Amino acid sequence: MAEVHLENVSKTYGKVDAVKNLSIDCQDGEFFVILGPTGAGKTTTLKMISGIEKVSRGSIYIDNKIMNNLSPQERDVAMVFETYALYPHLPVFENIASPLKAPIRRGKFSSKKIRDRIHEVARMLEIEDLLNRMPDQLSGGQRQRVGLGRALVREPAVFLMDEPIAHLDAKLRDFLRPELRRWQKDHGFTIIYTTHDHLEALSMGDRIAILKSGELQQLGSPSEIYNHPVNEFVALNVGFPPMNILQGCFMIKEYKMLIETEAFRVRVNNEVAKKVAKEKESVKVKIGVRAHDVQLSTTKLQPYSSKAEVYVVEPMGLERVVIFKFGEQFFSVLTRDIGLEPGDVVWLETKPEKLHFFDKRTGSRLM
Amino acid sequence: MPSARIKYLSLVIRILLIGSWILFALFPIYWMVITAFKAPKDIYGGPFYFPKIDFEVAVLSWNWLFTEGRDTLISALINSIVFATLSSLFVVGIASFSAYGLARFRYRYGKLRNNDLLFLILSQRMMPPIVAIFGLFLIYKFLGLLDSRPGMVLLYMWFNLPLAVFLLRDFFAGIPLEIEQAAAVDGYTKMQQLFKFIFPMAKPALAATYMLCFIFAWNEFLGALIITFERAQTLPVLIAGMISQMEPMWWIISALGIISIIPPAILAIFLDKYLARGLLFGGPR
């Protein structure tokens, strides 16, 4: 296993910058997730690490050895493709065996060893009874697992996985997520894993790198990313329901420092106000709060809570997502109170330590 | 919703249309087969349609083919088989590489891009072959290839290569790039990727292209007529020769026709397992 470093890596297609000046370091034995929407440059990054794509600028190191000019077969990486990229003319067994049978590894694996490895991997992925089938006889989910199997059968320096479970149904995803994670921990493998699903990223990654239009937004542990998003983009794209972000301002009322938004008012201590005000001259900011950090009550419990009318209620198992609407802005609150109906008027309140402040113009975090 | 009557009517129309087309397509073959078993008097009299009813079955033509005409027939048959088989093999081999190149790499020759190159290649086949044959005749004469077997194989390669490149390029372009990328990551070099994955995957297309080239070469007449005299004579030229005698010997022509159907038919049966099954590249739906 190995560590992977990207140093100021860029990739340009014609005039389009797919990846801009990306520096990340993935440590030995780390489950490293790259999270971002379509077109963020996730797949391009993986393909540059694997050597399928050449970097336009910058350097890629695996175990401190520079990789820039090495071909994919010289880099000792295994990759899972989002489109599976199975060999359609070969049965599942041969598909999974292909990395072990590659001429570059000739003589390294006896045919018995190959067979044992394939059965071991197939058992974990629950595709053992499909080994003699052709890829076109498989369902999408089965193909995806064969694609995974073809990577897992090796023990490369790094595993690169491009949305490996994105096209599976929810049930299978729920099953494979922990299995994959546990397997990685047991063997101490290094995995670089891309996904557009923030929940997948949060639950699997040791660390997460968030990309947007080829640029790194934030790199950190799941709890750092969830609790301290560096900007509005990260805040909106990590966590469910998406963080509520409203325009707001500081104000002083009856000698008390308040933060007021369309949704709620919160009393804050001077510390918070000073910090925000120091970094920013203007007192107008964007204020974010997560759906489960807001409390609802039918009576006014404290002087600064504010009143709102329920717009829609969505059941979600034991909980309800209660949605309010302020202007064009949705505001979701997660609650276990199941009595609420659209049109009901309730009081919203939140705690100042649960608030996130973002710059009104740039969207970056203020404290 | 269509009522039962409309459904019934449309069925009848469909059967009639398909039936008349089948008749139209199969009758010439039927006619050839029965003509091969007619005596000259039944051919020039007539028309007679049904053996034993209209005319007596005769084996005149076959007698001639197995005695007097035997050597000519065998030589022409072997020539045709060798030329078609070999030229198509070379064509598919060469075309695979050029088509793959055109599908995967970007070329710039001055203002020419891949599509222009492909058009240039295909444009060789846009004029009637007669235009080029006289020029070829001169080249062949200069090289001493007239009436030679290598010359004929070369002729059919020249004849089929553009079309094969054209057909195969589309197929290779349709193979997802990521399959090759996966093979590269699995540890295969470019050449190994081609021979282990791409070409085996392309089997149906290669087989179809081979079949098409074979049939073109098999039936080609004009080039063979002009380039060959005797030694390298092919079956179509031999058949046509039977017409230019004093009077067309339809019974022999038909018998030769039957013989000339057999090799392509055998090839088609042999290649059928590749032709029938297309491959799905099974990505996410």
Add this chain to the structure above:
Amino acid sequence: MAEVSLRNVCKSFGKVQAVKNLTLSCKDREFLALLGPSGCGKTTTLRMIVGLEVSSKGAIYIGDRLVNHLEPQQRDVAMVFETYGLYPHFTVYENMAYPLKIRKVSSEERQKRVRRIARILRIDDVLNRMPRQLSGGQKQRVGLGRALVREPAVTLMDEPISHLDAKLRHEMRGELKRIHRELGNTTIYVTHDQLEAVALADRIAVMRLGELQQLGHPDEIYSQPVNEFVAAFVGAPPINFIDCQVKSDKGRLFLRHDDFIKIPLADQQQERLSKLSLQTNEVRLGIRPQDIDISSHEDRSHCVQASIYITELFGDRLVVTAKIREVRFKIEMSPDLTVRIDQPIWLNFDKSKFHFFDPRTGLRII
């Protein structure tokens, strides 16, 4: 507006029975979701109601009209597809007015109806734009608007928002729910996403392999699933199942799995189980991840020992996969809980939330 009812409807494609003897009704003004995995017959059912497929057997009523043999355009239904299907060279207004125009509605009436629907859908400020100038959510709403301006008796939707990104989907869900509340249009909605069905629908029909499994209010489906399939399909993370034997010990009933898991039962459950006079003492216990609690030490209630297999943190909740030998449980906890892989823990099952199924038929026992 109208009621839709299906009576003993069947549909076969060759030898494959896509829909089997389906009897179902969607009440006037109701939002009904057809929920199931792919291949369960939900889309076929929808297509039979629209008239794009002809049912092999059975009767379909819209209002009190038998519509089996009517063409789609005669059925007074509108369908919203997953792809927007907007005319790219028409403005939003023209796109929405088009279905009325071909039905020869006067231009005044057209304008009135388009404006009203546009206001409800909150696209009244983009009526003069071209579709390419719209965001995904706006396009979706225009597509919906085009279906709604006709004021059809029934609106049918086939996974209309499943391809939108998570944030937009969340917003559109809220919008769909509100629009339905304001217009009160009878709506049948096909989805494979249980979360979507639960969030939107007044009632849910869960289907599997062409057969109706359960029809009921979302809470009923969640808390009283009629069989294992419904229990497993609705709720996330999925419900845990464990095969148990009902054993008696000093007059009290227990659940045992092999010889290493022993779960005590509440008095009421013991009573009901003993009354059932089961043929065997085998039951399959279903317990939702939300109904198990973890403690790092043993006490009176936390009495089943397990170890941590893996943990998954989803921001505001933690899903723990616990292991008792080879048996795995998913447990949903608050994210504050700190546990390590392979750490021993003790589980407390909320007995009042137990679901009992017959392991042979999969049907609910209690």
